Structure formats: C-alpha cells, structure tokens
Amino acid sequence: MVQAYIENRQEIQRNREISAAVINISGRQRMLLQRTALFCFRLVYSQNETDRRIWRNRLLDTINLMEKSHKDLIYGDPSINLPGITSESIRDMYFGSPMMADYSVRQYITAVEKLVEAPAAELNLDNPHFYYVQSAASYELLDILDTIVSQYEKESNAQLERLYGQQEALYRQIANAAAVAQAQTQELEKLMLELKQSQLQVIHAEKMSSLGQLLAGVAHEINNPVNFICSNLIFARQYTQELLGILNLYTQTYPTPPPEIQEEVETIELEFLLHDFPKLLDSMKLGTNRIVNIVKAIKNFSRIDSADLQPADIHESIDSTLVILQHRLKGRGEFSGIEIVKKYEKIPPIYCYPGQLNQVIMNILSNAMDVLETQPAPRIITIRTQVRQEESVAIGIADNGPGMTEQVIEKIFEPFFTTKPIGKGTGLGLSISHKIIVEKHEGSIWCVSEPGKGTEFWIELPIEGGVGSLNSAMIPETKVAFSEITYHR
Ligand SMILES: Nc1ncnc2c1ncn2[C@@H]1O[C@H](COP(=O)(O)OP(=O)(O)OP(=O)(O)O)[C@@H](O)[C@H]1O
Ligand SMILES: [Mg+2]
16 A cells, blocks of 8 residues: 555656656747747848858758657657657547647648748748748647647646545555554553553462462461460469469468478469469460450451452451551551551441452551651551441541652552552552452542642442441441550550
8 A cells, every 4th residue: 555655656756747848848849830930031031141041050950859849749758758649639639630730740840841942032921831831830830739738738637636636545545554553553552551460460469369368277277276275264264263262271271381381382482473373364365365356357357258249347357457467557666656546437337348348458558557657756547437328338548648749649540650669569559459449349449638738548338238228237336346456645
C-alpha cells in the first residue's frame, strides 16, 4: 500500500512534468508560427538581396525548429519529457478531419519554403504563399494549435485529478491501516502490561496465601500445647491450693517442727514461697491467655476463604490484624510507639471473604504505620466503624501522618505506584486492596488526605442480606477482644 502510494506520487510528478513540457513546446510552436509570419513580411519588404538572404535563412532556421517541435509533439522526445500523442482524441486532431493538424503544419512549412524559394520578383503581398502564411499564422493554424494545447491541458488535468483521487484513497487506506496498527499495538501493550501486573499480583497473592497457610499451620501447632498448659494450669492452681492447705494444717498441728525441718523452712524461705507461688501461677495463666488470644488472632487473620461470601465480624478482623502488627505499634529505643484509638459502632456481621478483607485492613494499617514511623510523636491511628444508610458498613482508618499531595492521591490505586524506596514498597498493596474491595465485594474504597493533615482511608462494604435480618446478630461496640494491644493515653 505504501509502495502504491509512492508510485502514485511519482506518477503525479511525471504527469506534471509532461504537461509542463507539452505546454512549453506548444507555446514555442505558437511563437515560431508568429515569428515565421513576421519574417515572411520582412522578406517580402526586403529592399536588397543581402536582406533577402538574411530573412530567407532565418525563415529556414525557424521552420526547421518548427518541424522538430511538431515531430516531438507527435512522436515524443524523452530527453525533454515529451510523450508524443497521448490520446485518441489528440491523434484525431493531428491526423483526422476536420482539423488535420499534421497536414496543416506541413502545409504551412511547405508554404514558407515555397516563399523562401520564390524569386525576388515574386516576393510581394499578392504572393499566394505569403498570403497563406499570414492567414494561417493569424487564424487557422493558430486556432488548431491552441485547440490541441487546450485538449492536452484538459486531458492532463483529468489525469491529474484521477491520480489525486487515487492518492487520497491510498492516503486514507494508509492512515486507516496505521490507525489500526497503532490501536493494535496499544492494545497489545495494554495486554502485556495487564498480564505482567496480573502475574505479579498472582505471585503476591500466592505469597500471601502461602504465608497465611504457614501462619495457620503454626497457630494450629501452638494451639494444642497452649490449650494443654492452659487447662492444666487450672488443676495446678487447685492442687497447689490443696497442698498449701495441708501444709497449713501441718503447721497448725505441729507448731514446733524438729530442727532439720525448721532449718529447711528457713533455707527455702517458705513464708515468701507460700505468698509468691499463687501469684506466679496467676501470671502464668495471664501469659498463656495472651498466647491463646494471639493464636486465635493468627487463625482468624490467616483463614482460608471459601468460594462463597460468609458473614464475618469486622471488629474481630481489625483486632486480629492489629495483633499481627502489634510489634510495629510498640515503642522501642527512641521510637515511642503508635497509639491505636478505636471508635467502633454497633455493626452487623457483613458477608465477605474474610481472609481477603483482613489483607486489605493489613495493607492500609501497614501504610499508616510506614508513614508514622518517620514522624515525631504523637503518632495516632484512629479506626472507626459505622453503618451507613442501613445498607453498608464503613471502616475508616486515619493516621496523623504527613498526608498526600493531589498528584500522589490520583495514583495510589495504580499497580506498582509507590513513593517508598526500592526494596521497601512494591506499590501493590493498595491496588490489590482496590481489586478486592471493588471487584470481589462490590464495595468502594477511597481516601481523604491533604499534605500536613494526615490521611484517612475509607472502605464501604454492602451488608448483603440486609441489616434487618442480621440485627439479632449485632456485634457489641464494647467488644474488644485483644485489649492488650489497645494503647489508650
Ligand atoms: N497513609 C498514607 N499516608 C501517606 N501516603 C500513603 C498512605 N497510604 C498510602 N500512601 C501512598 O500510596 C503509595 C501506594 O501505596 P501501596 O500500599 O499501594 O504501595 P506501597 O505501600 O508503596 O508498597 P507495598 O504496599 O506494595 O509494600 C505509597 O507508596 C504512599 O506514597
Ligand atoms: Mg503498602
């Protein structure tokens, strides 16, 4: 197609050159015609033989030129771009009646030759050849030549118009093909990018799910021995009470023990031991309770979603996630820690994929912790939950960090957008969260942020099944399952 376009342009150029050459030579013919007529006058009016010789020679030169131009116009001359006769209608003008241009030109040349050959005595205004030359040069032959030129021009213009039409069609075809190719390239590039992104997201999701499975496995393994310790601690406390009771009874029954027992009592500091042992058991109970809660949080956080939406307690999800992230909240060295403020309202369970939802909460909380870690105290994350129009539940996670500029806000949900240094952020957290909330849950996720004013992310999820049907299962606002991670000032 491009080759055809190039050839078409070359043909247009060729046509223009030919047309210019034909018009040029035809103009020359016209000029030679008038010149011969003038020279004939000069010949006839010459007063002496010297002048006559001059004009005879000039006339012969002129008709030679005229004959050559005439032949060139009929048979062509590639050296000056003349194609010869280009159409039947022009051929007719040269060789057919009524014009018979070829015959007329020859007749004219013959007439000039005859006049040139005429003796001086016959060179006067009544000479028939002179008369013929004058009338042909002024009217008949001039008209014929003009008619042929305008026919040439007409045909050449028509040909050019046809070629321009072809050029336009070819140009349109090329432009269309280019547009199609460009669209295809863009589509291909988009597909490649999507493929790359979904590959990385799959890898990320796989990693998260393997991590979840690993966590769930570890939690499961820890769960049994911890439960074992926990339930045995109850008996240990009971047996201790009983043993201490017996010891008490002995002391009362035998207030004065033999010296070796008295010595041992002092060595082991029995008084202190009796006082401290129940406290020790209590703190062991507290410790194991904390382990039980952490294991429960891990199990809750890393639950493997089934194919269907299931009712979940959002507060439990948030609290479990906070347990997992607890190490990042605690103060260490210069860093005085992050305070979590919970403003939970009564909300119903919502139908969701709890494991995926936990991941979203984790991503938003992690981002808040990332920015707060670089900020001076106070560092506060405020978590709000509320029911909206009895149809959806909104979860707000706000931080008093540096906030974001409009340019950053515009891009946060784009895959791979990150402002964090290489190795710290992949830029996938919020894009995956967006996918989970919008595509998997038909919910929405947005953020409100301004430089210097902190950031608040909001997630809104529909309560599938309706608030009414779930009212009986309202989650109490006061339920804070893992109070040990709530730092109130
Ligand atoms: N709470 C926030 N305060 C300020 N900027 C934030 C906050 N949350 C997100 N951002 C901005 O949004 C960008 C994208 O966040 P996203 O979670 O998608 O990726 P990331 O945290 O950079 O990397 P990843 O989560 O994959 O480790 C962050 O790099 C940061 O610039
Ligand atoms: Mg992130």
